[in-house]
Amino acid sequence: MKKFSLFCTLSILVFSASTLAQAPGKPSPGPTPIKIERSTKFDGNVNFPKIGGWTLTPKYVYPAPELGYSVSYESPEGGRVTVYVYNGGRTTIPNELTGVVAEEMNRAMGDVQAAVNAGMYQNAKALRSETINFGGANGRVKALYASYDLAARGNQLHSEIYLFPYQNYFVKIRATRPKSLAISEAVADLLAELDILFLR
Numbered sequence: 068m069k070k071f072s073l074f075c076t077l078s079i080l081v082f083s084a085s086t087l088a089q090a091p092g093k094p095s096p097g098p099t100p101i102k103i104e105r106s107t108k109f110d111g112n113v114n115f116p117k118i119g120g121w122t123l124t125p126k127y128v129y130p131a132p133e134l135g136y137s138v139s140y141e142s143p144e145g146g147r148v149t150v151y152v153y154n155g156g157r158t159t160i161p162n163e164l165t166g167v168v169a170e171e172m173n174r175a176m177g178d179v180q181a182a183v184n185a186g187m188y189q190n191a192k193a194l195r196s197e198t199i200n201f202g203g204a205n206g207r208v209k210a211l212y213a214s215y216d217l218a219a220r221g222n223q224l225h226s227e228i229y230l231f232p233y234q235n236y237f238v239k240i241r242a243t244r245p246k247s248l249a250i251s252e253a254v255a256d257l258l259a260e261l262d263i264l265f266l267r
Contacts, residue, residue, distance in 0.1 A: 109234040120253045146244035172211040189218035202262025
């Protein structure tokens with residue numbers, strides 16, 4: 068698992084899930100709502116949409132089932148947002164940002180320093196670590212978040228990690244771009260689209 072996490076860290080790479088808030092107001096008489104559930108167990112497969120301004124790469128499936136798969140969105144300016152969906156061999160992952168989810172985030176953050184120690188990054192400066200709404204101010208998906216300034220092969224980069232649970236899977240998003248590029252409207256729109264995707 069450690070090798071997989073380190074491999075994911077080395078890709079230059081940004082992700083979403085939560086529940087809809089109920090609208091306030093008095094209930095009106097009507098039939099009892101039907102609860103719609105999946106007819107089959109969620110198997111980790113997500114249909115990622117094409118998003119304007121980004122090139123969606125084919126799904127890459129890792130060698131062992133517990134490692135899951137990843138897809139990337141790439142921009143002409145050199146930004147990349149990679150989404151990893153995997154369960155790490157666990158059958159259940161609580162829908163909360165503590166416990167095993169927090170442990171997985173700590174592992175992802177530790178892998179950044181491991182990449183520095185291995186010489187794959189020249190340096191990595193941790194900037195922030197907190198819980199945020201993944202899709203921005205209007206986002207509904209709560210995620211653990213960390214950001215870094217990195218140097219790799221002489222390039223100055225800014226990289227972000229988002230991680231949250233989704234239907235007994237981990238979803239990890241790495242968003243990386245040249246440091247000279249401020250976060251663009253295109254990146255914000257992409258994250259908002261992913262936020263909606265993982266609300267379903």
